[in-house]
Amino acid sequence: MTSSAGPTRDAIVATAHESIARGSKSFAAASLLFDRATRERAWLLYAWCRACDDIADGQDHGHTMSVVEDAPERVAAMAALTDAALAGQVIGVPAFDALRIVTAETRLPARFAHDLIEGFRLDGAGWRPKTEDDLLTYCYHVAGVVGCMMAIIMGVAPDDEAVLDRACDLGLAFQLANIARDLDEDAQAGRCYLPTDWLDEMGIPPGAVMAAEHRPALAILARRLTDRAAQFEASARMGTRALSFRSAWAVLAAAQIYGAIGRKVAVRGEHAWDARVTTSKGEKLRFIARAAVEARGRIKMIEVPRDPGLWRRPIR
Numbered sequence: 001m002t003s004s005a006g007p008t009r010d011a012i013v014a015t016a017h018e019s020i021a022r023g024s025k026s027f028a029a030a031s032l033l034f035d036r037a038t039r040e041r042a043w044l045l046y047a048w049c050r051a052c053d054d055i056a057d058g059q060d061h062g063h064t065m066s067v068v069e070d071a072p073e074r075v076a077a078m079a080a081l082t083d084a085a086l087a088g089q090v091i092g093v094p095a096f097d098a099l100r101i102v103t104a105e106t107r108l109p110a111r112f113a114h115d116l117i118e119g120f121r122l123d124g125a126g127w128r129p130k131t132e133d134d135l136l137t138y139c140y141h142v143a144g145v146v147g148c149m150m151a152i153i154m155g156v157a158p159d160d161e162a163v164l165d166r167a168c169d170l171g172l173a174f175q176l177a178n179i180a181r182d183l184d185e186d187a188q189a190g191r192c193y194l195p196t197d198w199l200d201e202m203g204i205p206p207g208a209v210m211a212a213e214h215r216p217a218l219a220i221l222a223r224r225l226t227d228r229a230a231q232f233e234a235s236a237r238m239g240t241r242a243l244s245f246r247s248a249w250a251v252l253a254a255a256q257i258y259g260a261i262g263r264k265v266a267v268r269g270e271h272a273w274d275a276r277v278t279t280s281k282g283e284k285l286r287f288i289a290r291a292a293v294e295a296r297g298r299i300k301m302i303e304v305p306r307d308p309g310l311w312r313r314p315i316r
Helices: 009-023 025-031 036-057 071-086 094-106 110-124 132-153 161-181 183-188 196-202 212-242 245-271 281-296
Strands: none
Touching (some): 009 036, 009 094, 025 036, 036 094, 036 132, 036 245, 094 110, 110 132, 132 161, 161 183, 196 212
C-alpha cells in the first residue's frame, strides 16, 4: 500500500532487491551473506547506484550500453534528484527514495554521493585518462567511493579514514577488473579507459584498441590492469578486521568473485574478449565457502600497514 508520503520502506527494499538481482549476480550473491539490516541497506544503496549508471549510459540494469546525446542534462537531473534525496525529500522514484532511506538510517556522508555523481559527469563530458593517476581518480569516483559508502553501511565510522581507505581499495580492484574485462564493450560505445600514456607506450592508436593486430599489446595492458587490481584487493582484505563476521564474509566473497574475473582475463590473454568473462554459479559457491573460512580467521591476521606506494583516494 502507498501512502501520501510515498511507497513504504518494505516496497522500496523489494524493488531494490529486484534491481540487484537483475543488475549483478555477483553482488546479489555476496549480499545474501550480510545480516538482514545490512543486506537491505546494501540493496538500497545498489539501487541508487544502478539507477544513476543506467541514466548516464542509457542502459537497463547495466545491459545494452548506448551512446547518449544529452549526457550533461542526464547527469544534472540525477544530481538534482540525489540532492533532494540526501535532504530527506520523498522523490517518488524508488531508486532515489532508496538513497533517502539509507542516508537517514546510516548518516551516509553526502560528499560520497557527490563524488559518485562526479564520475558520471566525467563520462558525460567524454573524459579520457591520460595517466595511470587519472585512471585511478576515475576509478575512485565510479567504484572506490562505493566501497566507502558500503563501509559506512557496515558500521564503519565516517571519520575512520584508515578503514575507508581499505574499503576504497576494494572498489578500485573491482573497477580495474571490470575495465579489463569490458574493453571491447566500452570500445563499441566509443569509450576507452586505458590511459593514453599506456596506449602510446604500446603503439596502439586510441581509435583502434580492439584491432586484431593490437591484441598482443592489449593483453599486456589488460594484465597490467589486473595486476593493479590484485594489489588493491590484497590491501582491502586487511580492512575486514574492522567488520563483523557476516560483513567480512560478504566482502571477502565479493573480492573472491571479482578477483577471479580479473585472473581469468589475465589468463586468457589475447582471447579475453572473444566471450564475456564470468564466474559460474558453482564457482561463486566455492568462493563463498572459501570466504567464510577467511572471514573466521581475519582477526588473527597480522596487521600490515597500507602500502604507502598505493594510490590513495582524495580526502576532503
